Amino acid sequence: MPTVRLIPRLxxxxxxxxxxxxxxxLRVIGDPQAYARxxxxxxxxxxxxxxxVASLYGRNNLVDIVxxxxxxxxxxxxxxxxxxxxxxxxxxxxxxxxxxxxNTAAVGxxxxxxxxxxxxxxxxxxxxxxxxxxxKGGWEAYTDNGREHTGLDAVEWAxxxxxxxxxxxxxxxxxxxGTRKGYDVALTRAVAxxxxxxxxxxxxxxxxxxxxxxxxxxxxxxxxxxxxxHHGRMSLADVRGAAHxxxxxxxxx
Amino acid sequence: MSSKTVTVFDYGLGNxxxxxxxxxxxxxxxxLVDTPPRPGEIERLVVPGVGAFGDCVAGLRKRGMFDAVRAxxxxxxxxxxxxxxxxxxxxxxxxxxxxxxxxxxxGRVVGIPPTTADGAPHRLPHIGWAPLLRPDGADWSGSALDxxxxxxxxxxxxxxxxxxxxxxHRIAVYxxxxxxxxxxxxRDNIVGTQFHPERSGPVGLRxxxxxxxx
Numbered sequence: 318m319p320t321v322r323l324i325p326r327l328x329x330x331x332x333x334x335x336x337x338x339x340x341x342x343l344r345v346i347g348d349p350q351a352y353a354r355x356x357x358x359x360x361x362x363x364x365x366x367x368x369x370v371a372s373l374y375g376r377n378n379l380v381d382i383v384x385x386x387x388x389x390x391x392x393x394x395x396x397x398x399x400x401x402x403x404x405x406x407x408x409x410x411x412x413x414x415x416x417x418x419x420n421t422a423a424v425g426x427x428x429x430x431x432x433x434x435x436x437x438x439x440x441x442x443x444x445x446x447x448x449x450x451x452x453k454g455g456w457e458a459y460t461d462n463g464r465e466h467t468g469l470d471a472v473e474w475a476x477x478x479x480x481x482x483x484x485x486x487x488x489x490x491x492x493x494x495g496t497r498k499g500y501d502v503a504l505t506r507a508v509a510x511x512x513x514x515x516x517x518x519x520x521x522x523x524x525x526x527x528x529x530x531x532x533x534x535x536x537x538x539x540x541x542x543x544x545x546x547h548h549g550r551m552s553l554a555d556v557r558g559a560a561h562x563x564x565x566x567x568x569x570x
Numbered sequence: 571m572s573s574k575t576v577t578v579f580d581y582g583l584g585n586x587x588x589x590x591x592x593x594x595x596x597x598x599x600x601x602l603v604d605t606p607p608r609p610g611e612i613e614r615l616v617v618p619g620v621g622a623f624g625d626c627v628a629g630l631r632k633r634g635m636f637d638a639v640r641a642x643x644x645x646x647x648x649x650x651x652x653x654x655x656x657x658x659x660x661x662x663x664x665x666x667x668x669x670x671x672x673x674x675x676x677g678r679v680v681g682i683p684p685t686t687a688d689g690a691p692h693r694l695p696h697i698g699w700a701p702l703l704r705p706d707g708a709d710w711s712g713s714a715l716d717x718x719x720x721x722x723x724x725x726x727x728x729x730x731x732x733x734x735x736x737x738x739h740r741i742a743v744y745x746x747x748x749x750x751x752x753x754x755x756x757r758d759n760i761v762g763t764q765f766h767p768e769r770s771g772p773v774g775l776r777x778x779x780x781x782x783x784x
Contacts, residue, residue: 318747319693319696319698319700319746319747320698320699320700320723322697322698322699357771360771362698362699362725384587387587387588387591388591389591389595391588391591391592391595391768391769391770391771391772391774391775392725392769392770392771393725393727393766393769410585411585411587412587413585413587413588413591414585415585415588415769437585437620437621438620438621438622439695440620440695440697440727440728441620484695484697485697513691513692513693513694514693514694514695515693515695515697515698538693538697538698539697539698568699568723569723570723570771570772570773
Protein backbone atom coordinates (compact mmCIF):
# COMPACT_ATOMS: atom_id res chain seq x y z
CA MET A 318 0.00 0.00 0.00
CA PRO A 319 1.38 3.45 -0.94
CA THR A 320 2.37 5.67 1.96
CA VAL A 321 -0.07 8.26 3.28
CA ARG A 322 1.24 11.79 2.96
CA LEU A 323 1.22 13.98 6.07
CA ILE A 324 0.73 17.58 5.00
CA PRO A 325 0.88 20.55 7.34
CA ARG A 326 -1.66 23.11 6.15
CA LEU A 327 -0.74 26.75 6.62
CA UNK A 328 -3.59 29.21 6.14
CA UNK A 329 -2.17 32.62 5.33
CA UNK A 330 -3.46 36.11 5.78
CA UNK A 331 -0.25 37.77 4.68
CA UNK A 332 2.08 38.33 6.32
CA UNK A 333 0.74 35.98 9.01
CA UNK A 334 -0.01 32.33 9.53
CA UNK A 335 -3.55 32.23 10.89
CA UNK A 336 -6.06 29.64 12.05
CA UNK A 337 -9.80 29.77 12.42
CA UNK A 338 -12.79 27.59 13.13
CA UNK A 339 -15.00 26.61 10.20
CA UNK A 340 -12.58 28.77 8.16
CA UNK A 341 -13.68 31.86 10.13
CA UNK A 342 -12.84 33.63 13.39
CA LEU A 343 -9.22 33.88 12.45
CA ARG A 344 -6.39 34.15 14.96
CA VAL A 345 -2.79 34.99 14.22
CA ILE A 346 -0.41 32.11 14.90
CA GLY A 347 2.92 33.51 13.68
CA ASP A 348 5.35 33.80 10.79
CA PRO A 349 4.40 31.32 8.04
CA GLN A 350 7.97 30.83 6.84
CA ALA A 351 9.18 29.93 10.30
CA TYR A 352 6.43 27.34 10.65
CA ALA A 353 7.01 26.01 7.13
CA ARG A 354 10.69 25.60 7.84
CA UNK A 355 9.99 23.90 11.15
CA UNK A 356 7.57 21.45 9.56
CA UNK A 357 9.98 20.70 6.72
CA UNK A 358 12.72 19.92 9.21
CA UNK A 359 10.32 17.78 11.23
CA UNK A 360 9.71 15.61 8.16
CA UNK A 361 6.57 16.95 6.49
CA UNK A 362 5.84 15.04 3.29
CA UNK A 363 4.54 18.19 1.59
CA UNK A 364 3.37 21.65 2.62
CA UNK A 365 0.08 23.34 1.80
CA UNK A 366 -0.30 27.12 1.78
CA UNK A 367 -3.79 28.56 1.43
CA UNK A 368 -4.14 32.34 1.25
CA UNK A 369 -7.53 32.94 2.81
CA VAL A 370 -7.82 36.53 1.61
CA ALA A 371 -6.62 35.70 -1.89
CA SER A 372 -4.14 38.56 -2.17
CA LEU A 373 -1.65 37.31 -4.70
CA TYR A 374 -0.20 40.71 -5.39
CA GLY A 375 0.21 43.99 -3.59
CA ARG A 376 1.92 44.53 -0.29
CA ASN A 377 2.65 41.46 1.87
CA ASN A 378 1.76 39.11 -0.91
CA LEU A 379 1.65 35.35 -1.12
CA VAL A 380 4.17 35.15 -3.96
CA ASP A 381 6.90 36.59 -1.76
CA ILE A 382 6.07 34.19 1.04
CA VAL A 383 6.22 31.24 -1.35
CA UNK A 384 9.52 32.36 -2.86
CA UNK A 385 11.13 32.83 0.53
CA UNK A 386 9.81 29.47 1.74
CA UNK A 387 10.96 27.58 -1.34
CA UNK A 388 14.52 28.78 -0.80
CA UNK A 389 15.12 26.17 1.85
CA UNK A 390 12.21 23.80 1.85
CA UNK A 391 12.93 20.74 -0.30
CA UNK A 392 9.58 18.97 -0.30
CA UNK A 393 6.62 19.79 -2.56
CA UNK A 394 4.65 22.94 -1.86
CA UNK A 395 1.03 23.41 -2.94
CA UNK A 396 -0.29 26.95 -2.99
CA UNK A 397 -3.89 28.13 -3.23
CA UNK A 398 -5.93 31.26 -2.80
CA UNK A 399 -6.74 33.83 -5.43
CA UNK A 400 -5.42 32.05 -8.52
CA UNK A 401 -7.62 33.28 -11.35
CA UNK A 402 -5.58 32.71 -14.51
CA UNK A 403 -2.83 30.71 -16.15
CA UNK A 404 -0.58 33.71 -15.52
CA UNK A 405 -1.30 33.61 -11.77
CA UNK A 406 -0.45 29.91 -11.76
CA UNK A 407 2.76 30.58 -13.68
CA UNK A 408 3.77 33.29 -11.21
CA UNK A 409 3.38 30.95 -8.25
CA UNK A 410 5.06 27.98 -9.94
CA UNK A 411 8.00 30.19 -10.88
CA UNK A 412 8.21 31.36 -7.28
CA UNK A 413 8.75 27.77 -6.19
CA UNK A 414 5.28 26.24 -5.84
CA UNK A 415 4.98 22.71 -7.22
CA UNK A 416 1.19 22.72 -7.51
CA UNK A 417 -1.56 25.29 -7.43
CA UNK A 418 -4.90 24.71 -5.69
CA UNK A 419 -7.88 26.32 -7.37
CA ASN A 420 -11.33 26.82 -5.86
CA THR A 421 -13.32 30.00 -6.61
CA ALA A 422 -11.94 30.64 -10.09
CA ALA A 423 -12.66 27.06 -11.16
CA VAL A 424 -16.26 27.33 -9.99
CA GLY A 425 -16.62 30.49 -12.06
CA UNK A 426 -14.79 29.15 -15.10
CA UNK A 427 -14.12 25.39 -14.95
CA UNK A 428 -11.99 25.49 -18.13
CA UNK A 429 -9.29 27.18 -16.06
CA UNK A 430 -8.38 23.74 -14.67
CA UNK A 431 -7.88 22.47 -18.22
CA UNK A 432 -5.86 25.49 -19.27
CA UNK A 433 -3.46 25.21 -16.34
CA UNK A 434 -3.16 21.45 -16.76
CA UNK A 435 -2.39 21.83 -20.46
CA UNK A 436 0.32 24.37 -19.70
CA UNK A 437 1.97 22.80 -16.66
CA UNK A 438 0.64 19.25 -16.46
CA UNK A 439 -2.18 17.76 -14.40
CA UNK A 440 0.24 17.02 -11.57
CA UNK A 441 0.45 20.77 -10.95
CA UNK A 442 -3.33 21.26 -10.65
CA UNK A 443 -5.22 20.62 -7.42
CA UNK A 444 -8.96 21.20 -7.33
CA UNK A 445 -9.73 22.62 -3.90
CA UNK A 446 -13.27 21.98 -2.69
CA UNK A 447 -14.73 23.52 0.47
CA UNK A 448 -17.64 21.24 1.27
CA UNK A 449 -20.53 21.62 3.72
CA UNK A 450 -23.20 19.09 4.59
CA UNK A 451 -26.44 19.98 2.85
CA UNK A 452 -28.77 18.32 5.36
CA LYS A 453 -29.88 15.80 2.75
CA GLY A 454 -27.06 13.33 3.14
CA GLY A 455 -24.82 15.09 0.63
CA TRP A 456 -22.43 18.02 0.45
CA GLU A 457 -22.42 21.31 -1.37
CA ALA A 458 -19.25 23.01 -2.62
CA TYR A 459 -18.64 26.52 -1.27
CA THR A 460 -16.18 29.28 -2.02
CA ASP A 461 -14.76 32.21 -0.04
CA ASN A 462 -13.90 30.24 3.08
CA GLY A 463 -17.21 28.44 3.20
CA ARG A 464 -19.37 31.54 2.88
CA GLU A 465 -20.59 31.51 -0.72
CA HIS A 466 -22.92 28.83 -2.10
CA THR A 467 -22.06 27.41 -5.49
CA GLY A 468 -25.04 25.12 -5.96
CA LEU A 469 -22.57 22.40 -6.95
CA ASP A 470 -22.69 18.94 -5.45
CA ALA A 471 -19.21 18.53 -3.97
CA VAL A 472 -18.78 14.91 -5.07
CA GLU A 473 -19.99 15.56 -8.60
CA TRP A 474 -17.72 18.62 -8.77
CA ALA A 475 -14.73 16.48 -7.80
CA UNK A 476 -15.55 14.01 -10.56
CA UNK A 477 -15.87 16.82 -13.07
CA UNK A 478 -12.64 18.40 -11.83
CA UNK A 479 -10.77 15.23 -12.64
CA UNK A 480 -12.28 15.13 -16.13
CA UNK A 481 -11.25 18.75 -16.64
CA UNK A 482 -7.63 18.01 -15.85
CA UNK A 483 -7.08 18.26 -12.10
CA UNK A 484 -4.41 15.83 -10.87
CA UNK A 485 -5.49 15.84 -7.26
CA UNK A 486 -8.45 16.86 -5.08
CA UNK A 487 -8.14 18.78 -1.81
CA UNK A 488 -11.41 18.37 0.06
CA UNK A 489 -11.90 20.56 3.11
CA UNK A 490 -14.87 19.98 5.37
CA UNK A 491 -16.09 23.40 6.46
CA UNK A 492 -18.22 21.71 9.12
CA UNK A 493 -15.23 20.01 10.73
CA UNK A 494 -12.52 22.57 10.04
CA GLY A 495 -10.88 23.92 13.18
CA THR A 496 -13.06 21.82 15.49
CA ARG A 497 -10.49 19.11 16.31
CA LYS A 498 -13.42 16.67 16.20
CA GLY A 499 -12.22 14.60 13.29
CA TYR A 500 -12.38 14.68 9.52
CA ASP A 501 -15.64 14.28 7.64
CA VAL A 502 -14.96 10.64 6.82
CA ALA A 503 -18.13 10.12 4.78
CA LEU A 504 -17.38 13.16 2.62
CA THR A 505 -13.81 12.02 2.01
CA ARG A 506 -14.96 8.52 1.15
CA ALA A 507 -17.60 9.79 -1.27
CA VAL A 508 -15.02 11.92 -3.08
CA ALA A 509 -12.34 9.20 -3.01
CA UNK A 510 -14.77 6.70 -4.54
CA UNK A 511 -15.82 9.17 -7.24
CA UNK A 512 -12.35 9.87 -8.64
CA UNK A 513 -9.18 7.95 -9.52
CA UNK A 514 -6.78 10.79 -8.75
CA UNK A 515 -5.38 11.23 -5.22
CA UNK A 516 -7.52 12.87 -2.53
CA UNK A 517 -6.21 15.03 0.32
CA UNK A 518 -8.54 15.18 3.32
CA UNK A 519 -8.57 18.44 5.27
CA UNK A 520 -10.35 19.81 8.28
CA UNK A 521 -10.86 18.49 11.78
CA UNK A 522 -7.80 16.55 12.83
CA UNK A 523 -7.47 16.50 16.61
CA UNK A 524 -6.08 13.04 17.27
CA UNK A 525 -4.24 10.27 15.48
CA UNK A 526 -7.46 8.22 15.53
CA UNK A 527 -9.03 10.85 13.31
CA UNK A 528 -6.26 10.42 10.80
CA UNK A 529 -6.48 6.63 10.88
CA UNK A 530 -10.24 6.83 10.31
CA UNK A 531 -10.05 9.15 7.33
CA UNK A 532 -7.38 6.98 5.70
CA UNK A 533 -8.91 3.56 6.45
CA UNK A 534 -12.60 4.38 6.11
CA UNK A 535 -12.39 7.60 4.12
CA UNK A 536 -9.71 6.26 1.75
CA UNK A 537 -7.76 9.52 1.82
CA UNK A 538 -4.39 9.36 0.10
CA UNK A 539 -3.06 12.29 2.09
CA UNK A 540 -4.09 14.16 5.22
CA UNK A 541 -3.79 17.87 5.85
CA UNK A 542 -3.41 19.03 9.44
CA UNK A 543 -3.20 22.48 10.94
CA UNK A 544 -4.48 23.24 14.43
CA UNK A 545 -3.04 20.08 15.95
CA UNK A 546 0.46 21.08 14.79
CA HIS A 547 0.34 24.86 15.06
CA HIS A 548 -0.61 24.76 18.72
CA GLY A 549 1.94 22.09 19.47
CA ARG A 550 -0.65 19.56 20.59
CA MET A 551 1.35 17.01 18.64
CA SER A 552 4.57 17.14 16.67
CA LEU A 553 4.87 15.70 13.21
CA ALA A 554 7.16 13.06 14.65
CA ASP A 555 4.42 12.10 17.15
CA VAL A 556 1.87 11.87 14.35
CA ARG A 557 4.18 9.81 12.15
CA GLY A 558 5.21 7.52 14.97
CA ALA A 559 1.63 6.93 16.09
CA ALA A 560 0.47 6.34 12.51
CA HIS A 561 3.21 3.78 12.06
CA UNK A 562 2.25 2.03 15.31
CA UNK A 563 -1.34 1.87 14.16
CA UNK A 564 -0.23 0.16 10.97
CA UNK A 565 -0.67 3.05 8.54
CA UNK A 566 1.97 3.09 5.83
CA UNK A 567 3.91 6.34 6.23
CA UNK A 568 7.30 7.53 5.12
CA UNK A 569 10.08 6.73 7.53
CA UNK A 570 12.93 9.21 7.50
CA MET B 571 35.01 26.32 -14.56
CA SER B 572 34.72 25.63 -10.87
CA SER B 573 34.60 22.00 -9.93
CA LYS B 574 30.97 22.18 -8.89
CA THR B 575 29.49 23.89 -11.90
CA VAL B 576 26.21 22.39 -13.06
CA THR B 577 24.48 23.35 -16.28
CA VAL B 578 20.69 23.08 -16.16
CA PHE B 579 18.77 23.12 -19.43
CA ASP B 580 15.74 25.40 -19.42
CA TYR B 581 13.58 24.56 -22.41
CA GLY B 582 10.58 26.59 -21.42
CA LEU B 583 8.58 24.06 -19.44
CA GLY B 584 7.97 23.76 -15.76
CA ASN B 585 9.39 25.26 -12.65
CA UNK B 586 13.17 25.13 -12.43
CA UNK B 587 13.42 27.17 -9.26
CA UNK B 588 13.36 24.20 -6.91
CA UNK B 589 15.91 22.13 -8.81
CA UNK B 590 18.29 25.09 -9.07
CA UNK B 591 17.80 25.97 -5.40
CA UNK B 592 18.40 22.40 -4.27
CA UNK B 593 21.61 22.19 -6.32
CA UNK B 594 22.81 25.51 -4.90
CA UNK B 595 21.95 24.36 -1.41
CA UNK B 596 24.42 21.48 -1.74
CA UNK B 597 27.14 23.74 -3.09
CA UNK B 598 26.66 23.84 -6.85
CA UNK B 599 27.28 26.83 -8.99
CA UNK B 600 24.23 26.60 -11.24
CA UNK B 601 24.26 27.80 -14.81
CA LEU B 602 20.68 27.90 -16.10
CA VAL B 603 20.74 28.14 -19.89
CA ASP B 604 18.08 28.46 -22.56
CA THR B 605 20.50 28.04 -25.46
CA PRO B 606 22.84 25.07 -25.30
CA PRO B 607 26.56 25.67 -24.79
CA ARG B 608 28.97 23.44 -26.73
CA PRO B 609 29.31 20.00 -25.11
CA GLY B 610 32.91 20.77 -24.15
CA GLU B 611 31.75 23.76 -22.11
CA ILE B 612 29.52 21.65 -19.88
CA GLU B 613 31.05 19.98 -16.88
CA ARG B 614 27.87 18.41 -15.53
CA LEU B 615 24.41 18.47 -17.06
CA VAL B 616 20.97 18.30 -15.45
CA VAL B 617 17.88 17.97 -17.63
CA PRO B 618 14.73 18.42 -15.55
CA GLY B 619 11.24 17.95 -16.90
CA VAL B 620 7.63 18.12 -15.87
CA GLY B 621 4.51 17.90 -17.97
CA ALA B 622 3.97 15.73 -21.02
CA PHE B 623 6.71 13.76 -22.80
CA GLY B 624 5.90 15.14 -26.25
CA ASP B 625 5.85 18.76 -25.05
CA CYS B 626 9.22 18.31 -23.36
CA VAL B 627 10.85 16.78 -26.45
CA ALA B 628 9.39 19.56 -28.59
CA GLY B 629 10.79 22.10 -26.11
CA LEU B 630 14.25 20.55 -26.39
CA ARG B 631 14.12 20.57 -30.18
CA LYS B 632 12.91 24.14 -30.38
CA ARG B 633 15.94 25.35 -28.45
CA GLY B 634 18.51 23.19 -30.19
CA MET B 635 18.91 21.12 -27.04
CA PHE B 636 17.88 17.76 -28.47
CA ASP B 637 21.16 17.33 -30.35
CA ALA B 638 23.09 19.07 -27.59
CA VAL B 639 21.93 16.54 -25.00
CA ARG B 640 22.89 13.66 -27.27
CA ALA B 641 26.30 15.14 -28.00
CA UNK B 642 26.94 15.82 -24.32
CA UNK B 643 25.96 12.27 -23.35
CA UNK B 644 28.80 10.95 -25.51
CA UNK B 645 31.41 12.96 -23.59
CA UNK B 646 31.23 10.55 -20.67
CA UNK B 647 30.75 13.39 -18.20
CA UNK B 648 28.05 13.29 -15.50
CA UNK B 649 24.48 13.53 -16.72
CA UNK B 650 21.32 13.58 -14.61
CA UNK B 651 17.81 13.52 -16.05
CA UNK B 652 14.94 14.09 -13.65
CA UNK B 653 11.35 12.87 -14.11
CA UNK B 654 10.41 13.57 -17.75
CA UNK B 655 14.07 14.57 -18.18
CA UNK B 656 14.79 10.91 -17.44
CA UNK B 657 11.93 9.56 -19.53
CA UNK B 658 13.18 11.46 -22.61
CA UNK B 659 16.39 9.40 -22.55
CA UNK B 660 14.42 6.50 -24.06
CA UNK B 661 13.49 5.74 -27.67
CA UNK B 662 9.75 6.34 -27.48
CA UNK B 663 7.19 7.87 -25.12
CA UNK B 664 3.55 6.80 -25.25
CA UNK B 665 1.98 9.76 -23.41
CA UNK B 666 -0.71 11.40 -25.64
CA UNK B 667 0.39 9.40 -28.70
CA UNK B 668 3.83 8.12 -29.64
CA UNK B 669 6.73 10.55 -29.46
CA UNK B 670 10.35 9.98 -30.35
CA UNK B 671 12.76 10.43 -27.44
CA UNK B 672 16.51 10.99 -27.30
CA UNK B 673 17.29 7.32 -27.84
CA UNK B 674 20.19 7.31 -25.37
CA UNK B 675 18.87 4.28 -23.49
CA UNK B 676 16.94 1.59 -25.38
CA GLY B 677 13.34 1.23 -24.28
CA ARG B 678 9.90 2.84 -24.06
CA VAL B 679 8.00 5.04 -21.67
CA VAL B 680 4.58 3.54 -20.96
CA GLY B 681 1.67 4.14 -18.60
CA ILE B 682 1.86 2.75 -15.07
CA PRO B 683 -0.60 -0.18 -14.98
CA PRO B 684 -4.12 1.17 -14.31
CA THR B 685 -4.89 -1.34 -11.57
CA THR B 686 -3.10 -2.90 -8.63
CA ALA B 687 -1.36 -6.22 -9.19
CA ASP B 688 -4.58 -7.80 -7.85
CA GLY B 689 -6.67 -6.01 -10.45
CA ALA B 690 -8.27 -3.44 -8.12
CA PRO B 691 -8.49 0.20 -9.20
CA HIS B 692 -5.76 2.47 -7.86
CA ARG B 693 -4.68 6.10 -7.94
CA LEU B 694 -3.02 7.70 -10.94
CA PRO B 695 -1.00 9.82 -11.04
CA HIS B 696 1.02 8.24 -8.28
CA ILE B 697 1.88 11.08 -5.96
CA GLY B 698 3.92 10.33 -2.89
CA TRP B 699 6.96 8.91 -1.15
CA ALA B 700 8.26 5.40 -1.64
CA PRO B 701 11.38 3.48 -0.59
CA LEU B 702 13.97 2.86 -3.28
CA LEU B 703 14.67 -0.78 -4.03
CA ARG B 704 17.78 -2.10 -5.74
CA PRO B 705 17.22 -4.97 -8.18
CA ASP B 706 19.67 -7.87 -7.95
CA GLY B 707 22.91 -7.04 -9.67
CA ALA B 708 22.22 -3.30 -9.99
CA ASP B 709 25.23 -1.14 -9.30
CA TRP B 710 24.84 2.28 -7.69
CA SER B 711 28.56 2.87 -7.18
CA GLY B 712 29.96 5.77 -9.13
CA SER B 713 26.46 7.18 -9.67
CA ALA B 714 24.43 9.85 -7.88
CA LEU B 715 22.78 7.04 -5.88
CA ASP B 716 26.12 6.01 -4.40
CA UNK B 717 25.75 6.36 -0.63
CA UNK B 718 21.99 5.92 -0.61
CA UNK B 719 20.71 2.80 1.12
CA UNK B 720 17.92 0.74 -0.38
CA UNK B 721 14.82 1.52 1.67
CA UNK B 722 15.36 5.27 1.79
CA UNK B 723 12.30 7.26 0.73
CA UNK B 724 12.05 9.63 -2.22
CA UNK B 725 9.20 11.61 -3.78
CA UNK B 726 7.39 10.60 -6.97
CA UNK B 727 4.71 12.23 -9.07
CA UNK B 728 3.98 10.52 -12.37
CA UNK B 729 1.60 8.43 -14.46
CA UNK B 730 4.16 7.05 -16.94
CA UNK B 731 7.28 4.99 -16.35
CA UNK B 732 10.35 3.98 -18.32
CA UNK B 733 10.75 0.36 -19.42
CA UNK B 734 14.38 -0.20 -20.44
CA UNK B 735 14.85 -2.97 -23.01
CA UNK B 736 17.93 -4.15 -21.13
CA UNK B 737 17.00 -4.81 -17.49
CA UNK B 738 20.57 -3.93 -16.51
CA HIS B 739 19.78 -0.29 -17.25
CA ARG B 740 17.13 -0.25 -14.55
CA ILE B 741 19.09 0.39 -11.36
CA ALA B 742 16.27 1.22 -8.94
CA VAL B 743 12.58 0.41 -8.66
CA TYR B 744 9.81 0.97 -6.15
CA UNK B 745 6.66 -0.92 -5.35
CA UNK B 746 3.39 0.62 -6.40
CA UNK B 747 0.48 -1.60 -5.44
CA UNK B 748 2.37 -4.74 -6.38
CA UNK B 749 4.08 -3.42 -9.51
CA UNK B 750 7.83 -2.84 -9.63
CA UNK B 751 7.97 0.64 -11.16
CA UNK B 752 11.19 2.09 -12.56
CA UNK B 753 12.70 4.62 -10.15
CA UNK B 754 16.15 5.18 -11.69
CA UNK B 755 18.04 4.18 -14.81
CA UNK B 756 21.69 4.22 -15.80
CA ARG B 757 23.81 3.65 -18.85
CA ASP B 758 27.46 4.46 -18.14
CA ASN B 759 27.64 8.18 -17.25
CA ILE B 760 23.96 8.76 -17.96
CA VAL B 761 21.67 8.53 -14.95
CA GLY B 762 17.99 9.35 -14.76
CA THR B 763 15.63 9.45 -11.79
CA GLN B 764 11.87 9.16 -12.03
CA PHE B 765 11.62 10.65 -8.55
CA HIS B 766 12.41 14.27 -7.78
CA PRO B 767 15.63 14.54 -5.75
CA GLU B 768 15.01 18.29 -5.37
CA ARG B 769 11.69 17.52 -3.60
CA SER B 770 12.89 14.49 -1.64
CA GLY B 771 14.13 16.28 1.46
CA PRO B 772 17.51 15.38 2.95
CA VAL B 773 17.75 12.10 0.99
CA GLY B 774 17.30 13.95 -2.29
CA LEU B 775 19.86 16.56 -1.29
CA ARG B 776 22.38 13.79 -0.62
CA UNK B 777 21.79 12.44 -4.12
CA UNK B 778 22.39 15.87 -5.64
CA UNK B 779 25.47 16.41 -3.48
CA UNK B 780 26.83 13.08 -4.67
CA UNK B 781 26.19 14.10 -8.28
CA UNK B 782 28.47 17.10 -7.72
CA UNK B 783 31.35 14.84 -6.75
CA UNK B 784 31.18 12.70 -9.89
